[in-house]
Amino acid sequence: MVGLPKRFVRIFAYGLGIFSFLGILLVIANNKQIIEINDYLPEYLIPNFFQPPADSYIIDISVKNCFRLNSKNPACGIPSRWEGMYGAFPGSNWVKVDKDLTLGNSYLNKLYFNYKTLSHKDAMENFNRRDNLKVVTDIAMFSPSDRSIKGNKDNIPKKILDEIKSGGVFDEEALEFYSNFNVQGELYKEDSHKHKASEANKEYEKEMLAKQAEEQIAQEKENKQEEAQKDAKEQEVGEEIIEEEGEWKDEGKKEDPKKEDSSKEDPKKEDPVIAKEPSEGDSKKPSLDLELVEGSKKKRKVETDNTDLDVTYIIPTKDELEAKGWTYKSHGVWVKYESYKNKRAITGIDVLFGKEVVDPRPNWNLVKGEVKDIKSKLPARFSFRRGPKLDYKSKDFQKTLKVDKDGKFKILQVADLHFSTGFGKCRDPVPESSAKGCKADSRTLKFLEKVLSIEKPDLVVLTGDQIFGDAAPDSESALFKALNPFIKRKIPFAVTMGNHDDEGSLKRSEIMSLSANLPYSLSALGPDEVAGVGNYIVNVQGNKSKHSAILLYLLDTHKYSPNPKVNPGYDWIKESQLKFLEREYATMKPSIEAYKDKHLDMAFFHIPIPEYRNLKDQPFIGEHREGITAPKYNTGARNILGQLGVKVVSVGHDHANDYCLEDIKDKDDVNHENKMWLCYGGGSGEGGYGGYGGYVRRLRVFDLDTSKGEIKSWKRLESDPDNKIDEQILVTGGEVVNF
Numbered sequence: 212m213v214g215l216p217k218r219f220v221r222i223f224a225y226g227l228g229i230f231s232f233l234g235i236l237l238v239i240a241n242n243k244q245i246i247e248i249n250d251y252l253p254e255y256l257i258p259n260f261f262q263p264p265a266d267s268y269i270i271d272i273s274v275k276n277c278f279r280l281n282s283k284n285p286a287c288g289i290p291s292r293w294e295g296m297y298g299a300f301p302g303s304n305w306v307k308v309d310k311d312l313t314l315g316n317s318y319l320n321k322l323y324f325n326y327k328t329l330s331h332k333d334a335m336e337n338f339n340r341r342d343n344l345k346v347v348t349d350i351a352m353f354s355p356s357d358r359s360i361k362g363n364k365d366n367i368p369k370k371i372l373d374e375i376k377s378g379g380v381f382d383e384e385a386l387e388f389y390s391n392f393n394v395q396g397e398l399y400k401e402d403s404h405k406h407k408a409s410e411a412n413k414e415y416e417k418e419m420l421a422k423q424a425e426e427q428i429a430q431e432k433e434n435k436q437e438e439a440q441k442d443a444k445e446q447e448v449g450e451e452i453i454e455e456e457g458e459w460k461d462e463g464k465k466e467d468p469k470k471e472d473s474s475k476e477d478p479k480k481e482d483p484v485i486a487k488e489p490s491e492g493d494s495k496k497p498s499l500d501l502e503l504v505e506g507s508k509k510k511r512k513v514e515t516d517n518t519d520l521d522v523t524y525i526i527p528t529k530d531e532l533e534a535k536g537w538t539y540k541s542h543g544v545w546v547k548y549e550s551y552k553n554k555r556a557i558t559g560i561d562v563l564f565g566k567e568v569v570d571p572r573p574n575w576n577l578v579k580g581e582v583k584d585i586k587s588k589l590p591a592r593f594s595f596r597r598g599p600k601l602d603y604k605s606k607d608f609q610k611t612l613k614v615d616k617d618g619k620f621k622i623l624q625v626a627d628l629h630f631s632t633g634f635g636k637c638r639d640p641v642p643e644s645s646a647k648g649c650k651a652d653s654r655t656l657k658f659l660e661k662v663l664s665i666e667k668p669d670l671v672v673l674t675g676d677q678i679f680g681d682a683a684p685d686s687e688s689a690l691f692k693a694l695n696p697f698i699k700r701k702i703p704f705a706v707t708m709g710n711h712d713d714e715g716s717l718k719r720s721e722i723m724s725l726s727a728n729l730p731y732s733l734s735a736l737g738p739d740e741v742a743g744v745g746n747y748i749v750n751v752q753g754n755k756s757k758h759s760a761i762l763l764y765l766l767d768t769h770k771y772s773p774n775p776k777v778n779p780g781y782d783w784i785k786e787s788q789l790k791f792l793e794r795e796y797a798t799m800k801p802s803i804e805a806y807k808d809k810h811l812d813m814a815f816f817h818i819p820i821p822e823y824r825n826l827k828d829q830p831f832i833g834e835h836r837e838g839i840t841a842p843k844y845n846t847g848a849r850n851i852l853g854q855l856g857v858k859v860v861s862v863g864h865d866h867a868n869d870y871c872l873e874d875i876k877d878k879d880d881v882n883h884e885n886k887m888w889l890c891y892g893g894g895s896g897e898g899g900y901g902g903y904g905g906y907v908r909r910l911r912v913f914d915l916d917t918s919k920g921e922i923k924s925w926k927r928l929e930s931d932p933d934n935k936i937d938e939q940i941l942v943t944g945g946e947v948v949n950f
Contacts, residue, residue, distance in 0.1 A: 654897045
């Protein structure tokens with residue numbers, strides 16, 4: 212009776228161990244796609260880690276014309292369901308990327324990119340021979356620089372040639388290349404990509420080269436140090452080309468009789484002529500001397516290096532490309548087809564534009580090269596995703612905002628970047644002499660990156676006009692360029708909308724949605740019932756608690772007046788937005804009151820409120836160079852913000868104003884209990900106007916300290932980013948400082 216429980220425990224332990232081992236094998240087999248768990252269990256019984264790597268595969272791509280007269284037809288520019296890989300296979304569909312590749316530059320046609328998808332479920336249920344299921348796993352595009360590759364008549368992208376070329380001294384592909392030479396080392400008189408050697412020559416050279424490779428590698432190891440100490444200038448790679456009498460032909464150098472004599476003394480060194488293209492920067496690499504002596508045939512000699520094959524490209528035939536899975540489609544685009552089992556299946560493709568284009572999304576790959584033969588000054592490029600769509604709102608791509616151990620938190624305000632799809636035109640650059648050759652976005656990014664490195668902010672707030680709509684025929688590309696500096700540095704950022712952001716290819720809600728669904732973005736569209744898009748709050752917690760230490764209110768200030776005859780100019784903050792702020796404050800109030808230090812509140816938006824005009828008899832620090840383009844109609848936003856405890860508001864919009872104004876609600880109140888600082892960020896982008904007496908672009912910083920209840924601010928100029936200007940204390944002890 213005593214042994215029974217022990218035996219039971221032992222059996223249970225063995226069973227558990229075997230079950231666990233089998234479970235691990237099952238997971239590995241499913242992940243390797245050796246088996247499909249979906250085939251054996253109902254979907255509701257399958258754990259998440261058994262789910263397929265993506266919802267669908269991309270099995271083909273196409274670039275197709277659409278006549279402008281027919282462009283309103285949703286099917287225009289989409290291939291028929293019978294076209295492409297596997298025809299009208301159940302579950303396969305063409306998806307059109309709704310972007311004209313010509314960006315409207317063709318009067319007759321539009322050009323659209325399409326990709327064909329096949330759902331994982333349909334593939335598993337309807338594809339009889341799954342081992343033969345091919346999907347798109349890579350994309351390559353031809354670049355103008357690829358034309359410099361010798362013999363590349365078919366415009367094969369360097370990416371493909373790099374994949375196919377020799378990976379070492381002499382591998383199988385290199386041997387295939389050398390089979391283009393006969394046993395005398397003479398090149399066949401055909402196009403390089405069509406060379407065919409006899410089987411006897413191939414076998415002979417494979418044997419000879421394999422033996423020679425071994426000898427050369429050994430000799431290289433023994434003599435590398437000694438040869439490196441010799442005159443490096445006389446050892447340039449690829450400069451020597453063989454003359455018919457076996458002498459060196461050294462471009463730009465004299466012949467070296469010593470080398471010729473030494474080579475004659477060692478007839479054991481044999482090798483065919485190697486046709487290669489020298490690479491830049493390799494002229495001082497140590498080299499090996501190779502010769503071929505075949506009976507009474509003439510001697511051929513070439514100088515090369517065992518690393519030189521890295522710059523030698525074998526131009527493959529169509530059959531060789533297809534054997535590697537590569538197929539040419541059109542417009543300089545190549546795709547690679549492989550089995551769906553290798554888990555490299557492409558599951559999403561996007562089209563972006565411009566020479567400076569970036570894709571900040573972590574699991575997306577921007578393809579080098581551009582679409583050929585399109586009538587557009589802005590090149591179209593592809594970006595693709597492998598695997599499932601990532602959740603950028605997950606903890607892997609989000610940071611909980613907290614003050615540091617000293618209660619401090621730093622905010623960088625970025626106002627009016629005015630980015631374009633292309634380089635962007637510099638407007639009113641300072642100095643004027645810098646206008647020639649000026650690329651607005653490049654110059655702005657350089658300034659922004661410099662300030663980010665200096666300040667290392669905890670949060671970036673962008674107060675509108677990230678995009679200069681008229682110059683952004685593809686708004687997505689412009690926005691990615693604007694937000695990339697923060698995403699790559701993993702700095703949380705919050706976006707508000709300006710009046711120019713939605714004047715490109717995307718609507719206001721689409722721009723805000725795109726901004727909100729990126730890594731490290733704290734942006735939000737806000738409630739549907741509230742006027743505008745982008746009404747939300749950002750909460751900064753205490754260092755050791757979840758109580759609110761700092762609360763930031765972000766609002767949409769819309770665009771132009773809905774009734775310009777009565778109230779010309781710009782739109783105003785609506786009552787629904789102010790009610791929204793009051794509700795958010797009421798929700799956060801218990802957390803605010805529970806914070807042990809001084810709670811601080813700020814507000815950010817694009818267009819200034821009417822109180823920014825109260826410059827007369829009220830103090831301000833900074834520059835007032837242009838008129839304040841606030842709305843004519845006042846909805847009392849300043850009063851509501853004051854009641855919520857906001858001490859500082861900062862906006863953009865008027866590029867050449869960068870002042871902070873101390874505004875007092877009731878001048879007759881001797882205690883000045885309702886004071887507020889109204890600040891401008893100052894225009895930062897070279898793509899937006901400057902002028903007004905040589906206005907230099909700038910960025911504003913807010914340094915908050917909840918232990919002191921203090922808010923400091925300063926600015927940095929593009930002309931001198933290392934030094935602060937107009938440094939001032941706005942709030943201390945939780946109250947606005949008396950100026």
